[in-house]
Amino acid sequence: MTQIIQEQAPAERTRKPDWIRVKAPTSAGYNETRQLMRRLNLATVCEEAACPNIGECWTKKHATVMILGDTCTRACAFCNIKTGMPRAVDAMEPQHVADAAAEMGLKHIVITSVDRDDLPDGGASQFVKVINALRASTPDTTIEILTPDFRNKREQALESIVAARPDVYNHNLETVPRLYPTIRPGARYYASLRLLDTVKRLDPTIFTKSGVMLGLGEERMEIHQVMDDMRSADIDFITMGQYLQPTPRHAKVMEFVTPKQFEGYAAIARAKGFLQVASSPLTRSSYHADADFAQMREARNAKLAKG
Template sequence: MSDRNLHDRAQRHPEKAHRADNAQPKKPDWIRVKAPTSEGYRKTRDIMRDNRLVTVCEEAGCPNVGECWSQGHATMMIMGEICTRGCTFCNIATGRPQALDAFEPGRVAHAVEKLGLKHVVITSVDRDDLADGGAEHFAQTIRAVRHRAPETTIEILTPDFLKCAPEVLEAVVAARPDVFNHNLETVPGLYPEVRPGARYFHSLRLLQRVKELDPTMFTKSGIMVGLGEERQQVIQVMDDMRAAGVDFLTIGQYLQPTPKHHAVRRFVTPDEFKGYEQAAWGKGFLMVSATPLTRSSYHAGDDFARMRAARLARVAAEQPGRTA
């Protein structure tokens, strides 16, 4: 993000500008990425601009944007670019959002069709200002994509709907996304400083409730490491996810967006990530992605295909003659 953009964000959101600076340690070689320059990157960027769409790839400063956009993959962020929460790890602007754009679901669907996506990831900011947290807008977007691109599989990454009636979740599940993702982000002991507006067990229950509403729907969740957590706490989060029926786990290295954000406590080594991956497979997840550069939507389409194949294989092994 440019110095000008950082200045503008600080002007709009003084609560972040006044945080104490946290020194940003030098990144190790294993998480360095090249600046995006490909023609595919520029084409994807132009389609996003032409359809006036926001992407979490840019807003959150994802390190994989060059690789993903060069392949025509982008995670679309609906309901605006201003979040009502102030998580200390996140680079998305905090403040008062604008009203929902009723035409946005159609523009998302048009972009999905134009990009020819086989799999799309749709996420959003938190919208605590809305009575349903944006649940119906998610449902409308899913239906619009289904209409314009019926062969495209749809993955959603939702907020926690913390301040909403429990039944708002039903509208999203009823729209039948292929994957319902909601990230726990970190271990419960770090929630007060990392996710002060969220509640760990509420998020866990949200994922469990999706499975209760539709046992066939794939569920997914992820955490960051390097925030100050201990290994045993990460293992406990894995157990909590499996108890809630989560199918797909992602674990990636936290990267501090600016000196005003939560500090990187350490860079977790590739060998440690491999250890987390092996532990997660042992706990029965259908799909696991645990690398320094793993993000929720990184290689999401390929991973979805692997997860679906893993379920079919597991069902075949446990109940011969039955399909998932």
Template sequence: MTEITPIRDNTPYQRKPDWLRVKAPVSKEFAETKKLMRRLGLNTVCEEAACPNIGECWQKKHATVMILGDTCTRACAFCNIKTGMPGKVDVLEPVHVAEACGEMGLEHIVITSVDRDDLDDGGAHQFVRVIEELRSRSPGTTIEILTPDFRHKAGAIERVAEARPDVFNHNLETVPRLYPTIRPGARYYHSLKLLETVKRVDPSIFTKSGVMVGLGEERLEVSQVMDDMRSADIDFLTIGQYLQPTPRHAKVDRFVTPDDFANFEQLARAKGFLMVSASPLTRSSYHAGDDFLRLRAAREERLQRQSQNQTTNQ
């Protein structure tokens, strides 16, 4: 299996600005969450991707469960998850995810996965089983999924969408120009088409996508990605700072300032997204539960305005 090609050997880490520094996780709740995940044999993207928000999220007992193992068949230049040949799919994993959800008392859960290009369906069936198990055991919990692109897996996207998660997230990650070096195993327009397909299958599902900044993209390119997302009817956009996991990964081109993130958020809202989260520490599932409530309220408000406008114009 192809491994990440070193991009900048022996490159020293850049000193992070003050707005990116977070406290080390030491809370009792953090330890309890970690113990629960190990007891049930579950992986989390919080750990595998070295998320800077892990201390805050786990203190609140919010964790993003990563199904289908801890080994990815892709080798993206930004990602800290290990690459290689994954093991067999754990048939008990959906039950264990549901048990963790119940024990943590989650009102909203986020499920993601590694890429599984080795599987005929890319892991779509496991996503469906997890959703079904959660619906059965925790019917009051809303479900958000963050999927791989299911490239070359005919019918996989439709199959997962038909399981009706509340939020279907798939990240574009970066601008099209940087795909060959940052996300070489993926295709920009395929990822856009994925989210467009979800809306076609079930327009009631909220769609969500995110990009990292600080990889060398231009502001105009980010604006174009926003336009492309809106053309695909994506509801929720997240924008966060790229952080270099190791010297072997893509180098940080620049640290984007909080003011720049505020400008990105203002631009995205003007383009019509229902929800926008843009900050240095924003990640796909950061504050996902609270954001879902705001997302649902924003849709209800928009529908109410549209209804009022139609009545006025009659």
């Protein structure tokens, strides 16, 4: 007897509303930025994570460099970065990042990385080398880093980065605690909070920053609680953006949060005391990071002036 096997159609992703759609990148500035990244053998989270803002940012010569390769040792349900065994750390990467910042004339640069659980320090030493290379090459460039959680690594890993004194230390909580087992299974919510609290304890002058994605099935009061948790850790800057499903095998979009709802969350965050708030459907960790940093610094100066 012949067995007929019916092939299942791939899961259909939720149709995006008009407010989340962006144009495909085609500008000359976009192509120049792309060519520079290829020439210097640098990965970017803009490409690897399929960021919807890549056209706008790269046209303005803003790119978020992703160090420690393009392969992650974890497999979060929201992330488009490939998972596997990473290559050896590139010894020339710090200088290449510094060269890119110099060629693009960056006043502010954002450096992130994949998770490198295979390394004894989780890749912390590479962050330090990149910061040092940037300070030597473009000393006036302010530096924002977006790091992994360095879970189960030596405490000295985090301390070494803080000692290098980035201007902004970002680590994203990503979602509410209830969703961690399915959305961010390799991480722990309170470990991430503790990391950011430790940064502020070690050096109160470093701005701290964290972000969450909305539309994964979280409830309104859970977002309010995350805000309170962040303020308890003295986090200065919160970002909130719409989760977008990168492929059918990733976590589904449970809701498209409206721009008005994002504005409501922003008002609540400001009332809770954050120095800076970025909240919109297209907000991402490094979106408009240069302007946001300038505003955050002004807000702190104004606060200090008032005593």
